[in-house]
Amino acid sequence: MPVALRLATLAVAAVALLGTAASGYAQEPIRIGVLQPMTGPATKNGTENFTAMQIAREMINERGGVNGRKVEFLLADIPTPTAAISETERLTTKDGVKITLGSGVSLLAVPVSQAAERHGVFHWETAGAADIITKRGFKYTFQVGPAAYRYGHAAVDLTLGELAKRLGKSPSDLRIALLWENRAFGKSVGDSIRAYAKEKNIALVYDEGYDQFLTDMTPIVQRLKDVKPDVLIAISFPNDAILFQRKAKELDFNVGAMVGVSAGYSNPDLRDSIGDMVNGIFVSDFAARVNPKALTPETLKIADEFFKRYDDKMKRPPAGHASSAFSATWALFTEVFPKAKAFEPAELREIALKLDLPEGSLANGSGIKFTNNDWPTDPKDAGQNLRASIGVWQWQKTGNNQVFPPKLATTEPVMVPLPNWSQR
Amino acid sequence: MTTVGQLVFSGLLIGGIYALMSIGLTLIFGVLRIVNFAHGEFLMVAMYGAWAMTRYLGLNPYYSIVAIVPAMFLFGIVVHRLIVMPALDKPHLVVVFATMGLSILMQNVALMALSADLQDVPPILGGRSFTFGPFYAKPELLIGFAVAVACTLGLRFMLQATYLGKAIRATVQDGEAAQLMGVPVPRIFLITFAAGSALVGLSACIMTPLFSVFPTVGLNFVLIAFVIVVLGGMGSIEGALLGGICIGIVQSLSSYYIAPAFGQMFFFMLFLLVMIFRPAGLLGRKGEATLGIND
Numbered sequence: 001m002p003v004a005l006r007l008a009t010l011a012v013a014a015v016a017l018l019g020t021a022a023s024g025y026a027q028e029p030i031r032i033g034v035l036q037p038m039t040g041p042a043t044k045n046g047t048e049n050f051t052a053m054q055i056a057r058e059m060i061n062e063r064g065g066v067n068g069r070k071v072e073f074l075l076a077d078i079p080t081p082t083a084a085i086s087e088t089e090r091l092t093t094k095d096g097v098k099i100t101l102g103s104g105v106s107l108l109a110v111p112v113s114q115a116a117e118r119h120g121v122f123h124w125e126t127a128g129a130a131d132i133i134t135k136r137g138f139k140y141t142f143q144v145g146p147a148a149y150r151y152g153h154a155a156v157d158l159t160l161g162e163l164a165k166r167l168g169k170s171p172s173d174l175r176i177a178l179l180w181e182n183r184a185f186g187k188s189v190g191d192s193i194r195a196y197a198k199e200k201n202i203a204l205v206y207d208e209g210y211d212q213f214l215t216d217m218t219p220i221v222q223r224l225k226d227v228k229p230d231v232l233i234a235i236s237f238p239n240d241a242i243l244f245q246r247k248a249k250e251l252d253f254n255v256g257a258m259v260g261v262s263a264g265y266s267n268p269d270l271r272d273s274i275g276d277m278v279n280g281i282f283v284s285d286f287a288a289r290v291n292p293k294a295l296t297p298e299t300l301k302i303a304d305e306f307f308k309r310y311d312d313k314m315k316r317p318p319a320g321h322a323s324s325a326f327s328a329t330w331a332l333f334t335e336v337f338p339k340a341k342a343f344e345p346a347e348l349r350e351i352a353l354k355l356d357l358p359e360g361s362l363a364n365g366s367g368i369k370f371t372n373n374d375w376p377t378d379p380k381d382a383g384q385n386l387r388a389s390i391g392v393w394q395w396q397k398t399g400n401n402q403v404f405p406p407k408l409a410t411t412e413p414v415m416v417p418l419p420n421w422s423q424r
Numbered sequence: 425m426t427t428v429g430q431l432v433f434s435g436l437l438i439g440g441i442y443a444l445m446s447i448g449l450t451l452i453f454g455v456l457r458i459v460n461f462a463h464g465e466f467l468m469v470a471m472y473g474a475w476a477m478t479r480y481l482g483l484n485p486y487y488s489i490v491a492i493v494p495a496m497f498l499f500g501i502v503v504h505r506l507i508v509m510p511a512l513d514k515p516h517l518v519v520v521f522a523t524m525g526l527s528i529l530m531q532n533v534a535l536m537a538l539s540a541d542l543q544d545v546p547p548i549l550g551g552r553s554f555t556f557g558p559f560y561a562k563p564e565l566l567i568g569f570a571v572a573v574a575c576t577l578g579l580r581f582m583l584q585a586t587y588l589g590k591a592i593r594a595t596v597q598d599g600e601a602a603q604l605m606g607v608p609v610p611r612i613f614l615i616t617f618a619a620g621s622a623l624v625g626l627s628a629c630i631m632t633p634l635f636s637v638f639p640t641v642g643l644n645f646v647l648i649a650f651v652i653v654v655l656g657g658m659g660s661i662e663g664a665l666l667g668g669i670c671i672g673i674v675q676s677l678s679s680y681y682i683a684p685a686f687g688q689m690f691f692f693m694l695f696l697l698v699m700i701f702r703p704a705g706l707l708g709r710k711g712e713a714t715l716g717i718n719d
Contacts, residue, residue: 041540182685210684213644215635216672218434219679219687222427238542239644242636250553250562251430273544273636277551421552 027065029072030343033091033121035102035112040079046104049127049325050075052318053101055309056329059302066337078103081111088115098122098345101329106130106148106185113141122345126328127321129262131188134371134384140345142352142370144328145286145321146388148185149192155233155259155284156196158392158404166416167230167256175205177229177255179220179236179244181264182209186235189261193233205229212237217247230256236264242273249277249421256417259284259392268319271395276424278395280415282403286320287391290365290408302330303363317399320364324388327362331355335368357387365389365408426558431676433559439672440569443665444630445645446652447575448623454659455596455616458508458516461523463649464642465530466621470496470628471637472538478545478632485545485632486567492625500621504614512613527642534639542636568630575623576665583661592616596659651695657708666706670694 034053037046054073061070074095076087084103088111091097100123103112109128116123117138125133125141129148133141160171167174176197180190190209197204206227210220221244224232232255236244241264247253259282260266266285271278289307292300306326310318318326337343339351352370359367367387392404394413401411418424449463460466470492477488507526511518553560583589594602595612603609635641652671656663671691678690698706 040535043539044541208684211688214679214684214687215644215648216434216438216675216679216687218431218438218676220684222431222680223684226427239636239638239641242542242544246547246551246634249551251560252553267542269541273542274551275546 027069029070030066030099030337031072031074031095031097033088033095033097033100034073034075035078035084035088035091035100035104035108036075037079037104037108038075038077042079042105042108045127045321046077048314048319048322049104051313052306052310052322052326053126053329055306055313056326056333058309059305059330060333066333071333071337073101078108078112081108084108084111085115088112088121089119092116092119092121098343099124099348101126101332103128106133109133109143113138117141120345122348124328124332126325130184134382137382139382140349142383142385144331144366144368144385144388145324146390147384148188149196150388150390151261151284152189152192153196154390154392154404155261155282156193156200156202158259158282158284159231159233159257160200160202162404162413163231163257163259163416166413169230171200171202174202175228175230176202177206177224177227177232178204178208179206179224179232179234180209181212181236181240183212185263186212186237189235210240212240214240214243217243218251220244221247221251221253224255225251225253231259232257233259233261234265235261238264238267238270238273241265241267241270245274245277252421254418254420257282258418261285266320268316268400276397279397279424280418281395282392282413283395283400284390284392286324287364287366287389287402287408288318288320288323288393288400289410290389290391290402291410294365294408295360295363299361299363306330306363320393323364324366327364327366331357331362331368352383359387359389362389365391427680428677430559431680432673433556433561434565435673435676436669437561437565437569437672438676439669440572440665441565441627441631441634441668442645442648442652442671443668444568444572444575445624445627446649446656446664446668447572447579447661448620448627449649450653450656450659450661450664451579451623452617452620453653454661455592456508456512456613458512458519459523459650460508460620461520461646462503462527462530463624464644464646465527465534466496466499466624466642467628467631467645468534468637468639468642469499469530470625471632471635471641472534472543473625474629474632475543475545475637479543484548485629488632489626489629492629493622496625496628497618497622500618501614503621504617508617509610509613531639531642538639540638540640542638544636545632547633562634564630564633568634571626571630572665572668575626576661579661588615648691651691655695655698655705657705660705660707663705663707670706 036050057071076091078084078087098121100116100121103109106128109125113123123141125143131148134143164171164174178193180186261284265283336351353372355368357368361367366389368385369387371384391408393400393402403409403413452460473492474485474488477483478485507522511522553562591607591612594607595609599609652667656667674691674694675687679687
């Protein structure tokens with residue numbers, strides 16, 4: 001009996017194996033290498049981005065996949081730039097991946113795209129913003145989120161368009177101060193703001209870089225007190241943003257409006273760190289949740305489903321980078337993949353370059369139109385998405401609400417001018 | 425005039441904080457003649473401790489001193505026993521690499537266990553400051569400065585007037601002779617290292633309401649601490665206070681009048697000048713770097 005039983009089991013197993021093999025051949029999954037910092041300093045960005053990408057994958061697979069093929073992720077953890085290179089190489093050479101998706105933050109996106117390009121892999125970048133990503137003439141790297149310089153432009157547009165009016169001044173009379181941390185991101189955004197302001201004939205009353213590791217903000221705040229700006233635009237990291245705000249309160253430095261750019265001021269934990277002092281601060285950042293009217297009806301449905309699923313998993317609404325991760329991944333699944341046959345990088349590149357999606361086509365309000373080496377404004381750029389949405393949201397008592405540009409805004413800006421420290 | 429006054433005043437107060445976090449380092453150097461490269465990470469661990477007690481027990485961060493200081497004393501004992509003591513009679517580089525390794529280990533464990541997120545405790549008085557005429561100062565800074573001065577005086581009194589202090593000075597002057605006179609030199613080393621750590625614990629409790637806590641926070645301060653220790657005179661307790669204040673004021677004035685990005689450059693220039701013209705440091709005496717703590 002036991003022998004017969006064993007034989008029967010073997011037979012069943014063999015049939016099952018054959019079955020999976022056969023169906024596997026018919027519907028071989030589309031394998032994508034996902035590179036995210038799941039440990040290390042950028043863990044938070046990495047896990048949030050990956051959650052958003054997973055939601056996109058679940059949604060497409062539940063809908064039957066791409067032309068019947070399921071999507072499969074191979075996740076690689078990239079805590080550091082060195083790991084970013086070695087993991088990208090491992091995925092491409094050992095696992096034979098031809099499509100990569102990533103990569104948490106600019107610092108990691110730069111090496112990931114470098115390694116991917118070297119192996120001729122199609123890289124779809126959702127979060128890396130540094131201008132350099134698309135300035136190296138790469139063929140297969142596509143930066144779906146906004147490039148760094150556009151953060152600066154959004155801050156200036158808000159200042160001249162909305163804040164001037166609310167501060168009762170004409171844009172040319174407005175006293176604008178610019179404070180930037182002097183590393184890669186801060187400097188490139190600072191440069192873009194300076195250039196853009198000059199283009200608009202606006203003179204900055206203060207323009208200064210500082211070291212991120214500065215332990216005392218007194219001299220900076222004191223200098224700002226001397227120039228009495230109406231609007232302060234600051235590009236900071238979390239630690240220095242907190243030190244600055246505390247010192248501003250200590251030395252009673254008051255300003256009509258405060259616009260922060262990304263990392264330091266968009267950090268969701270800022271409210272835990274400095275409490276209600278955060279209210280009223282504007283943040284130029286990836287758009288997280290935009291005005292539903294800015295989206296096409298089909299996109300709105302997809303966006304709502306994403307927000308609901310994200311909230312179920314993470315118990316909080318997505319930050320801008322997570323929204324961007326979802327939007328870009330969803331576009332890859334629904335706009336690029338269905339048109340592909342061989343899923344080879346060269347073919348995917350052709351499809352991507354032909355994409356022409358109007359703004360509002362993706363859940364975060366973006367559209368897609370990539371530059372292709374011959375773009376008139378910057379001939380060296382390749383694969384930068386000119387229709388990536390960027391906007392400004394504001395820390396408000398009710399949460400973080402999109403306030404600019406008017407098309408994407410969900411609420412009006414409040415607390416302009418900012419009340420003096422003694423009144424808040 | 426008001427601006428200069430404010431800059432000097434703020435520089436003085438922050439200098440007190442810098443001094444406070446350097447006293448432990450100078451004490452350890454003065455007695456054991458070793459540089460603890462994990463000093464910044466000791467500060468980080470203690471700041472996390474102070475933060476956790478405030479966050480989870482709802483204590484005022486200053487009350488956490490009663491727990492953090494003894495805890496850091498014990499931590500100092502453990503580190504001394506496991507890492508420093510075995511390296512003491514080996515070539516000097518061994519201690520350097522041992523403490524540097526410890527520093528990297530502690531940073532990475534903290535990154536894994538606590539993530540890179542910033543943690544903060546709410547400021548006292550809701551972050552408002554006292555005004556003295558036209559000048560502003562946060563109570564946290566005033567308290568920090570007072571503690572730094574009290575610590576310096578207390579430590580000086582301890583070294584001059586107590587048996588332990590005399591034993592420490594005897595150990596520094598001539599370890600072998602002290603041992604022959606019945607001073608338990610290995611234990612003096614242990615106590616000094618632990619006391620140095622405890623002082624780091626104290627400064628962490630003072631600094632937590634002023635600065636965010638994160639795994640690499642030590643890096644922001646450790647360089648300043650090394651400069652202060654050398655500037656003041658290696659092993660000089662009063663020198664650390666004076667060095668801290670000098671750095672605070674130089675940083676404040678140079679950042680304001682020249683550029684904030686160059687603030688560190690100027691205190692390193694000051695440091696170089698002192699090294700050229702007074703190699704033993706402001707309050708150090710010739711040969712003190714090899715002699716140890718002054719009496």
